Amino acid sequence: MKYVDEFRDPEKAKVLINEINEIAERLSVGRTRPIRIMEVCGGHTHSIFRYGIENILPKSIELIHGPGCPVCVLPMGRVDDCVKIAERPEVIFTTFGDAMRVPGSKKSLLVAKAEGADVRMVYSPMDALSLARKNPDREVVFFGLGFETTMPSTALTVLQAKKEGITNFSLFCNHITIIPTVKAVLDSPDMQLEGFLGPGHVSMVIGNAPYAFIAEHYKKPLVVAGFEPLDILQSLWMVLKQLEAGEAKVENQYNRIVPEGGNDVALEAISKVFRLREFFEWRGLGSIDHSGVQLTDEYLDYDAETKFSIKSISVADPMSCQCGEVLKGVIKPWECKVFGKACTPEVPLGALMVSSEGACAAYYQYGGIEIDNEEEIVEEAVS
Amino acid sequence: MCLGIPGKIVSIVDVEQQLGLVDVGGIQREVSLSCVAEEGQPLEKYIDEWVLVHVGFAMSVIDENEAQATLAVLTELGEMQQELQAMQQGAS
Incomplete structure (x- = not known):
């Protein structure tokens, strides 16, 4: 067998x-x-x-x-925003490796890096915070991604930054809630x-x-x-x-x-640092009410969107891309017109x-x- | 990202920040123990315990059998190498 x-x-x-x-x-x-x-x-x-x-x-x-793949549901507009922040000369943009190749409307973070932007892969938001400590003259931005699994790590890092009075660290928050x-x-x-x-x-x-x-x-x-x-x-x-x-x-x-009541420390950190957004856009699924989180007023100094005056613009997915239908289970991956042809893991067209x-x-x-x-x-x- | 990786706590690095040194597949790095530390308990108590680590944060104390089984699944999913590389990069 x-x-x-x-x-x-x-x-x-x-x-x-x-x-x-x-x-x-x-x-x-x-x-x-x-x-x-x-x-x-x-x-x-x-x-x-x-x-x-x-x-x-x-x-x-x-x-x-x-x-439930946080990288896959990142809308193009948000990737464009990342690239915009990453290309600022004072910024060190830090991200999990998974997110490097997600296509934006013009380029991915990987391409931005190749063109000279200071984009660095980190394993943990704590690594981003230590970069901020080591580089006081630069702005270190962490690309916060994921559901409640990774949300506590970001929340605890923001709490730590505030505790230490670190001001050159901020979060581009794309956390989503299940x-x-x-x-x-x-x-x-x-x-x-x-x-x-x-x-x-x-x-x-x-x-x-x-x-x-x-x-x-x-x-x-x-x-x-x-x-x-x-x-x-x-x-x-x-x-x-x-x-x-x-x-x-x-x-x-x-x-x-999985404990019946979850993890108290993690939940407390999340509720201190984050609040629900009115709505958040998902690739392929459109806008879902209250599905994303943002920093609470108390931690707004750590919000990269506020710091760099980012106005998110929604960008439509490529016409040929059927990620939305695959995500909803309407079609199977191999039924998508571009699967394995124009869209492969080496050159992905869609986030899935x-x-x-x-x-x-x-x-x-x-x-x-x-x-x-x-x-x-x-x-x-x-x- | 959502699977996490098991590691064994080797030593305590910073009691105030609740940081421990965790060995994951031979690579050692600092991991936050704040989500697993019980209030009023000394952190040293966790030395030699296995934990499930998500992006640098220990999220659950696990037994050795669970740790070994999870490591086997991660290896088969091809995620082991990826996580270890990311960890090494982050530690540098």
Whole structure:
């Protein structure tokens, strides 16, 4: 067997696959379309593709790869703003490596760097803060990105900067928040989903309680899941069991990492430093109310948008790019007109091709291998 | 970015700033322990513990089995090398 044997506990994986098959078969009676389950998190998307999970699932289950790749949903206008800030002579622009190649309307940060802008990759916002300490005559800007997983690190860094009275450090804040995003997905008429795999490390920070409305109001099951293939299979099985029992609950498969109430220190730092924006624009999805955060008035001195008078302009995605439809699960990555032709991981046109957590890049990297072996893997998995 | 990486706390660097030195795959760097430190407990208590590190911040104390399993997944996802490179770059 090509993949299942590589799992941490292959025997358990086989049992889960059999159970999933059986429940899916019972649930499929009288259904005209597959059972659609969305994994919200880009880390799950990557793992699902790497381990060929879709190919060991029955055809009656369709995984929808959600909008949980922060790099992939960065709109072009924001990348243009980054480039504008980075090209100022006094600025050292610091960013996670993932964001370097995201295309703006004219150029990416990588191109700006090649043209002479002082753009530096950092591992942590703390590295950006130490650059600010070492370079008091320069303005160090950190490109804050990500959901609640990385939000505490940025918040704690801003708190530290204020504590030390460092004034040449600021944040270009593009952090996004998970709950309004999932709500937008649930309210979108394009998406008819039966349940969710909830993000693991976002939940480590926010806990499980914020998802309650999905079960109570929308009557959909959500299972917070780990990233190993076995975690994903088990979480899918838990969603299916709820569906079969006609239940909608929030369950936590990843309780070895995710505490019920989240992380208090992280949540406190977030609430001190950030407040919700009225709206935030997403690549491919348009504007989503309250989905982004910005610095609170108390920390406005650390806001790069204020410091450099950045007026964000919304820029339309390239006409040929169908990232939005892929993000919503309306089309599959390989159904996009430019997939693998004008748009590749080397020269990405759309953001979903940039990061390994993006559905298109993940499919480009692993997809072909799986298709070739699909029949063999399915046969072996159930045998 | 969202997967994080397990590392083992080697020593405490700065008690006030709650910074520890963490060994991740042979690379050592400063990591903030503020999200895992319990109030009123000495930071030294965490030496030799495994933590899940996200962009320079320990976010969860984990056991060694979990750490090894996560390292294996990261290696298979091709994220291990990427994270280590980023870490090294940031430390310089």
